[in-house]
Amino acid sequence: MLKKTTYLLIALFTVGLLFHSCTSELKDTLPEKEQQGLISFEQIKSSVEDALRSGTTFNWQNQEANMIYSAAMHSDSFISVGYTISPDFDIVTKIHTIDLQDKEWVDSRILIEKLILESEKSAYPQAINIRDLQPFGAVKDVPQIIVKINNLETVERLKNHPNVRFVEPLGFNISDVVNFERSNSGCSGNPNYGINSADYTTLTPGIKYPWNFGHHNIEEAWGSCNKGDNTKVCIIDTGASFSQDNLGSNFNSGDSYGRTVEKYSTKYSGSWWWKTLDSPDDPCGHGTSMAGNASAPRSNDGNSVGVAYQSNLMSIRAVEDVIISTSNERNGVRDALILAGGTSSVKVISMSIGTPIYSSTVADGVFYAYNNQKLIFGAAGTSLSWTSWYPVIFPANMTQVRAVTGVKNTTSLSKCTTCHQGPEVDFVIVMERASDDDRTSLSLARYSNQPKYVGGSSTATATTAGIATMVWAENPSASRTTVLNVLKNATSLYPSRHSDLGWGTIDALQAVNGL
Numbered sequence: 001m002l003k004k005t006t007y008l009l010i011a012l013f014t015v016g017l018l019f020h021s022c023t024s025e026l027k028d029t030l031p032e033k034e035q036q037g038l039i040s041f042e043q044i045k046s047s048v049e050d051a052l053r054s055g056t057t058f059n060w061q062n063q064e065a066n067m068i069y070s071a072a073m074h075s076d077s078f079i080s081v082g083y084t085i086s087p088d089f090d091i092v093t094k095i096h097t098i099d100l101q102d103k104e105w106v107d108s109r110i111l112i113e114k115l116i117l118e119s120e121k122s123a124y125p126q127a128i129n130i131r132d133l134q135p136f137g138a139v140k141d142v143p144q145i146i147v148k149i150n151n152l153e154t155v156e157r158l159k160n161h162p163n164v165r166f167v168e169p170l171g172f173n174i175s176d177v178v179n180f181e182r183s184n185s186g187c188s189g190n191p192n193y194g195i196n197s198a199d200y201t202t203l204t205p206g207i208k209y210p211w212n213f214g215h216h217n218i219e220e221a222w223g224s225c226n227k228g229d230n231t232k233v234c235i236i237d238t239g240a241s242f243s244q245d246n247l248g249s250n251f252n253s254g255d256s257y258g259r260t261v262e263k264y265s266t267k268y269s270g271s272w273w274w275k276t277l278d279s280p281d282d283p284c285g286h287g288t289s290m291a292g293n294a295s296a297p298r299s300n301d302g303n304s305v306g307v308a309y310q311s312n313l314m315s316i317r318a319v320e321d322v323i324i325s326t327s328n329e330r331n332g333v334r335d336a337l338i339l340a341g342g343t344s345s346v347k348v349i350s351m352s353i354g355t356p357i358y359s360s361t362v363a364d365g366v367f368y369a370y371n372n373q374k375l376i377f378g379a380a381g382t383s384l385s386w387t388s389w390y391p392v393i394f395p396a397n398m399t400q401v402r403a404v405t406g407v408k409n410t411t412s413l414s415k416c417t418t419c420h421q422g423p424e425v426d427f428v429i430v431m432e433r434a435s436d437d438d439r440t441s442l443s444l445a446r447y448s449n450q451p452k453y454v455g456g457s458s459t460a461t462a463t464t465a466g467i468a469t470m471v472w473a474e475n476p477s478a479s480r481t482t483v484l485n486v487l488k489n490a491t492s493l494y495p496s497r498h499s500d501l502g503w504g505t506i507d508a509l510q511a512v513n514g515l
Contacts (some may be wrong), residue, residue: 035324037152039070045174052356055391055422060360065156068177072149072169076271078327080361081145081158082165083112091165095142095364096341096371101143105143108163115157116147123150129395135272136331141338142364142436146170146331148272166360171327174357186322186352189241189285189446192453199439200451206300208451210442215409215430216463218307221470221508228311231473233294233348233465234340234374236333237287239265239280239317243447246289246296246303247315256297256309265317266339267332275328276342280317285446289454290352292444293462294469302441304451307466307508311473314346322379322458324355324394331364337365341372350465351401352379352391352458362395370400375472375480377465379404381420382456392422402484405501406431406440406460413492413501416440417458421500427491428501429460467508474515486514 032191044067052056060068072079084091085104100107109132121128131137133147143165150156158167200208209219230308240263263280270276282288295313296306316339318332333353340346349369369376376395380403396403406416407428415421416432432455433439440455441463472483488494490511492504 002205004497024060024505037066039067040213042073044074044172048174052390054092054199057356057358057391057394057397061166061360065159068159068167068169069149069152069155069174072155075169075171075173076327077150078146078150078169078170079149080156080166080168080330081112081116081147082360082364083108083143083145083163084165085163087162091143091364092367093371094365096142098143100140100143106336109143109145112145112158112161112163113132113280116145116149117163119151119154119157119476120149135275136268139427142334142368144361144364146327162419168359168360170330172357173325174427186286186458187238187284188452189282190286190452191445191448191450193450195442195451195453196439200304200442203298203305205298206302207254207298207305208303208442212409212430212441213307214227216467216505217272217507218467219480221467221512224311224509225471225512228295228308228466228469228473229477230312231308231347232244232314232343233308233311233350233469234314234316234343234346235287235291235294235462236316236318236336236340236349236351237290237353237467238284238319238321239263239287240291240315241282241285241288241446244444245291246299246301246444247288247291248291250299250301251297253297253301254299256299259310259312261313261391263315263317264336264339266335267318267320268328278317280315280319282446284321286322286352286458287315287317288446289387289443289452290458290462292451293441293454293459294350296444299448301316303444306443307463308469308473311469312345314340314343316340319353322353324359324362330359333362334365337362337369341365341369341374346374347476348468349374349376351377352394352461354379354381354396356381356390358394363398363438366395366398366400373480375468375483376401377404377461377468379457379461380422380425381460382406382416382418383420390420392420392424397422397424402426402464403502404429404461404464405457406455407501407505408432408434410434413498415501416456423499425500425502427464427487428505429463430505431455431459431463434458438515464506467511470508471511471515472510478515483515486511489514
């Protein structure tokens with residue numbers, strides 16, 4: 001087994017892996033721009049490091065225009081611009097109510113687009129219009145403009161405009177310049193043929209029940225609830241493998257029946273005008289495993305079972321791996337949140353993905369989904385052992401997202417070897433043996449009926465989403481607040497709260513009986 005290859009790898013030295021991924025992004029050469037006072041990549045990297053050392057997430061809204069411009073030039077030259085109709089408009093709570101075709105919003109967008117064109121026209125010998133600068137086309141559901149820029153003046157004017165909410169470099173990513181051993185960003189979709197027999201129990205009609213589920217009384221909860229029936233959980237991740245029949249033709253099998261699985265993609269690959277929408281298929285394996293944690297069928301093929309094995313599933317491929325780090329991925333995650341947020345049948349959203357850099361582009365999607373009453377869970381972060389002190393990552397550190405991390409099977413709460421922790425954490429899941437950090441939970445591989453080990457805050461998040469789906473299924477008309485309070489009341493520490501590990505572990509039996 002490749003050690004920790006399924007962990008959510010969010011760390012300063014690993015956020016730049018996608019510089020080397022097969023997802024090509026348009027890159028500019030920099031010699032002339034560097035002569036124009038461009039802030040160096042190393043200086044920008046140092047600013048991000050300083051933020052992390054202080055325990056905070058780096059946010060572009062706190063940066064000067066030249067920092068934003070320089071970061072854009074060091075990546076693909078794309079910026080994301082959030083606009084509004086008034087500085088007083090409450091975008092956080094009202095974004096889901098906006099009709100971008102209303103005259104006020106159209107006029108505001110056109111005003112900003114004209115500003116961009118005026119600032120950018122000097123870079124082009126021929127006449128251009130705004131569509132010539134928009135590789136993703138017009139953003140349809142939230143007030144954002146994605147454009148390619150060349151001039152610092154564009155960023156300066158945008159930052160000073162009263163109708164501009166944010167300006168950020170869309171594709172900037174920290175490069176891994178230190179020769180440390182790295183994971184492969186959570187992508188290891190192959191089955192593990194050396195699973196210890198003590199790490200599962202075989203239950204009827206032939207499924208493997210992961211050892212860590214017992215710490216949360218999940219089997220006992222199944223005897224008292226309908227296992228997620230008529231409730232839909234959405235997994236925003238790397239997709240769902242077309243080669244894993246337990247997320248396909250076998251999704252309704254054994255004791256799992258009468259349910260639906262939907263597979264979508266909001267992620268594009270390629271550069272500039274040659275961008276194409278990716279297939280919902282999972283080339284990584286991480287999304288397949290997370291979908292398995294939450295909802296894999298109670299089948300008869302010897303594979304591992306999910307928590308809410310009678311629930312419906314929506315899988316959205318929004319990222320290449322677990323790091324949200326490119327223009328394609330930030331657009332993809334935003335659009336996935338809007339898709340899930342606008343789907344009335346979706347109750348719970350699980351995101352075992354993230355980044356230490358705050359993205360207002362993605363945050364708009366979080367606001368949209370949250371305001372549509374979705375219960376959103378996000379992974380607190382998982383890194384290598386010497387960088388797991390990093391703070392809870394974005395978007396799990398947003399107030400609209402319930403942060404989850406993993407702990408060991410010890411008497412007192414102790415985070416998993418490489419898991420992040422912090423005051424934003426709400427829930428924890430036992431997913432790692434104290435005696436062997438390679439023996440974690442089990443879930444679906446990209447193919448085969450042989451499950452694989454999965455760990456870190458990733459599997460903790462998807463498992464929690466499965467428990468929440470079971471709870472909500474007991475009363476589909478219940479409010480999000482009610483479901484969240486039931487989960488809190490079923491934790492090991494509530495009403496007390498750990499400074500870094502939230503309310504503790506969830507007792508699924510107590511939770512399903514509490515609604």
